[in-house]
Amino acid sequence: MLTIILIGFVLAIGAIAIHRLLKNYSGMAFAVYPAAAFVWFLTQYQTVASGEVVMSSMEWLPSLGIALDFKLDGLSLLFALLITGIGAIVLTYAGTYMKGVDHTDRFFVALILFMASMLGLVLSDNIISLFVFWELTSFSSYFLIGFKHEDKASRKSALEALLITAGGGLALLAGLVLLGIGGGSMSISELLTRGNELADSGLFNAAMLLIIIGCFTKSAQFPFHFWLPSAMAAPTPVSAYLHSATMVKAGIYLLARMSPVFNGADGWHATLLLFGATTMIVGAIIAILQTDLKKILAYTTVSALGLLTMLLGIGTSVAIHAVVIFILAHALYKGCLFLVAGIVDHQTGSRDIRKLGRIFKDMPYTAITAIIACLSMAGIPPLFGFISKEFSYESTIGMITNSPLTTSAFFLTGVFFTAAAGMLSYMVFFGKRNKLKVKVHEAPVTMVAGPILMALLSLVFGLSSGWINPLLDQASLAILPGNESLKMGLWHGINTELLLSLATLLVGLSAFSFIYLNPRLMSRIEISEKIKPSYAYEQVMEGIADLSKGVTRYVQNGYLRVYVSMMVGTFCVLALIILQDFGIPKISILWSDFRVYDIVIGIIMIIACFYTVMAKSRLLAIAMLGIVGYGVAFVFIIFGAPDLAMTQILIETLTVVLFVLVLWKLPRYLIFAEGFIKFRYFLVSALFGGIMTWIVMIVTQYPLDSHLKVFFSENSYPLAMGKNVVNVILVDFRSMDTLGEIVVLGIAAIGVYGLVKFNGDKKGGKA
Numbered sequence: 001m002l003t004i005i006l007i008g009f010v011l012a013i014g015a016i017a018i019h020r021l022l023k024n025y026s027g028m029a030f031a032v033y034p035a036a037a038f039v040w041f042l043t044q045y046q047t048v049a050s051g052e053v054v055m056s057s058m059e060w061l062p063s064l065g066i067a068l069d070f071k072l073d074g075l076s077l078l079f080a081l082l083i084t085g086i087g088a089i090v091l092t093y094a095g096t097y098m099k100g101v102d103h104t105d106r107f108f109v110a111l112i113l114f115m116a117s118m119l120g121l122v123l124s125d126n127i128i129s130l131f132v133f134w135e136l137t138s139f140s141s142y143f144l145i146g147f148k149h150e151d152k153a154s155r156k157s158a159l160e161a162l163l164i165t166a167g168g169g170l171a172l173l174a175g176l177v178l179l180g181i182g183g184g185s186m187s188i189s190e191l192l193t194r195g196n197e198l199a200d201s202g203l204f205n206a207a208m209l210l211i212i213i214g215c216f217t218k219s220a221q222f223p224f225h226f227w228l229p230s231a232m233a234a235p236t237p238v239s240a241y242l243h244s245a246t247m248v249k250a251g252i253y254l255l256a257r258m259s260p261v262f263n264g265a266d267g268w269h270a271t272l273l274l275f276g277a278t279t280m281i282v283g284a285i286i287a288i289l290q291t292d293l294k295k296i297l298a299y300t301t302v303s304a305l306g307l308l309t310m311l312l313g314i315g316t317s318v319a320i321h322a323v324v325i326f327i328l329a330h331a332l333y334k335g336c337l338f339l340v341a342g343i344v345d346h347q348t349g350s351r352d353i354r355k356l357g358r359i360f361k362d363m364p365y366t367a368i369t370a371i372i373a374c375l376s377m378a379g380i381p382p383l384f385g386f387i388s389k390e391f392s393y394e395s396t397i398g399m400i401t402n403s404p405l406t407t408s409a410f411f412l413t414g415v416f417f418t419a420a421a422g423m424l425s426y427m428v429f430f431g432k433r434n435k436l437k438v439k440v441h442e443a444p445v446t447m448v449a450g451p452i453l454m455a456l457l458s459l460v461f462g463l464s465s466g467w468i469n470p471l472l473d474q475a476s477l478a479i480l481p482g483n484e485s486l487k488m489g490l491w492h493g494i495n496t497e498l499l500l501s502l503a504t505l506l507v508g509l510s511a512f513s514f515i516y517l518n519p520r521l522m523s524r525i526e527i528s529e530k531i532k533p534s535y536a537y538e539q540v541m542e543g544i545a546d547l548s549k550g551v552t553r554y555v556q557n558g559y560l561r562v563y564v565s566m567m568v569g570t571f572c573v574l575a576l577i578i579l580q581d582f583g584i585p586k587i588s589i590l591w592s593d594f595r596v597y598d599i600v601i602g603i604i605m606i607i608a609c610f611y612t613v614m615a616k617s618r619l620l621a622i623a624m625l626g627i628v629g630y631g632v633a634f635v636f637i638i639f640g641a642p643d644l645a646m647t648q649i650l651i652e653t654l655t656v657v658l659f660v661l662v663l664w665k666l667p668r669y670l671i672f673a674e675g676f677i678k679f680r681y682f683l684v685s686a687l688f689g690g691i692m693t694w695i696v697m698i699v700t701q702y703p704l705d706s707h708l709k710v711f712f713s714e715n716s717y718p719l720a721m722g723k724n725v726v727n728v729i730l731v732d733f734r735s736m737d738t739l740g741e742i743v744v745l746g747i748a749a750i751g752v753y754g755l756v757k758f759n760g761d762k763k764g765g766k767a
Helices: 002-013 015-043 045-049 074-097 104-123 127-145 152-183 195-201 204-218 227-233 236-242 247-262 268-287 293-314 317-348 364-378 384-397 403-429 445-463 469-479 496-517 519-524 533-555 560-579 596-614 618-638 642-665 675-700 707-720 725-733 735-757
Strands: 054-056 059-061 070-072
Touching: 002 015, 002 104, 015 045, 015 074, 015 104, 045 074, 045 469, 070 074, 070 104, 074 104, 074 236, 074 247, 074 317, 074 445, 074 469, 104 127, 104 236, 104 247, 127 152, 127 227, 127 236, 127 247, 152 195, 152 204, 152 227, 195 204, 195 247, 204 247, 204 268, 227 236, 227 293, 236 247, 236 293, 236 317, 247 293, 247 317, 247 469, 268 293, 268 403, 293 317, 293 384, 293 403, 317 364, 317 384, 317 403, 317 445, 317 469, 364 384, 364 403, 364 445, 384 403, 384 445, 384 496, 403 496, 496 519, 560 675, 596 618, 618 642, 707 725, 725 735
Parallel strands: none
Antiparallel strands: 054 070
């Protein structure tokens, strides 16, 4: 399994070269990777379907308990088959769809990177490696959503998706770490069996809440759902792959994977049920108010994700069966419909259902494919979507509490799904309002073949669900250990579920008829921006931007003295926090300890410092500062450090020379500010001087008996062939530090040179 994932990352690295070599055939070439992976996973079908688990492991950071552990059970195999199977279809489709688009090579890099990351996520059996792959999916999806980076809306949508999913990722990381600490392991398989230990650890509820937040952001649950419709700015292959079958279901996958740990806990079922049902209804209502094909599909996807979360919240045997069935059913019909929407847009130049219509004869294969997928979406037999709807109804009806309310919510969602299916099929291919100005014809086979295959699978699995039953049964056991055996079928007799399904279809068709016959009335229905979660998000982002501007105006105001004072002030605050534990050292200084030249040099340096600050010309300030530097050099000489004195003299001389050379280039000299600002800088300076004096006094109280002195004196010549200990330390023992300092000085010198040579632009701008 690790090999399959690594091949994906290697392929992503070489995708640009491969695309430039194969040009228009690169999509089919890239599709070989997920197709081959799909075949390998199929070879493991019988093993997993029989109840066995395939494991592989490789140590990564054993000291931290992090390993590249991978686990293939029913749940991970279901997702792996969806990721690779639909991935092969999407890559083949994208090869034609993206033909002639600039930077297609970058598109394939990000898409393959996402594919490999998603595989790593669903196969990981270590919470840290799972999180790494989780973040890689957010990272790669950012580039896919913002592929049209010249478009402001695409950049905004990509950033929105990244901030929400990455923010949730931080919550997820904290939750997973708490889970690992509480359970005493980083292995997911081990944690799933340590529910009692986790419950007794005191970290259980916090870990559960943080993991739920991370999953909700990834799977677009209310109130985080708005990023998903905005992500429709991405090319259609991205929407079909990320936003119907894979990325948005990552949160659902993790909720399902963690269900054995949290199932039965206070708050787990209620939270998933409440937010899932809210998301389900909100997404379905907004979907029927849209006129853009991809927006309709996006909001129905939001609703479908809410349904999955609600079913996990119900948590019964039937509900878990409904989850795994709907994951497959939704991936097939929604992936198909997204690709159909791309075909319609590609061939007609429009996704607006108000302009489309009467194109069945021009695009018969696409139309029939869309109709089959829409029938599955509406839950009409013998499609696989009908089986999914039956199990969902059975789940809500069988609830001990709130059954009527939950069943009513699902009934309302089913009505809107049926209406949306009519909008996506009848209005597009048979509607009377055809306002297209182009001649429509069927899409190339490389674009149509994938949707046809997914539509046919919806039909095949509906007619003969026994093919897929063992895998879905094992997937449900991974979510709810000890679950009853899954038995799927089209006919279960005349029961409440069947009657509700028929009622859903009748009311849904009525709702669609109303929408179709009253387009003007529907266009007048608008949802106020101020009640949308996206409005709150935008307000928060604007507030952060305004705060940043205000802080930047104050902190980055262009005055060097402000920058220096802030750095020095911060150092003083941190130093005071540390020094308070040392107390005030005893002062025992006698006049006899001072020599005349000590006092003279000290007085000269103090006077020079005063005139440096109070000077009214830059030349005088530089001269006074040089006197201070030379005074320090004399101190070094007096206390037996001639090498440091030489260095200090050279630096001071060079500094003065450089200042004099660039003096005429510098702007007008500003006299030191008066009033409070002047007092503030004096206060910071005095505080810094006092703290440094305090530190020196503390240090001098302790004997200077460092063992390093002995080590360097004994080893400088034998190891480095140098008799000057200081030079040996700088050049040999601390050579990397010295090299780093040289690099920093070199960069600074280049920067100074650039500023000096800059004479402004041609319009007379100043540096």
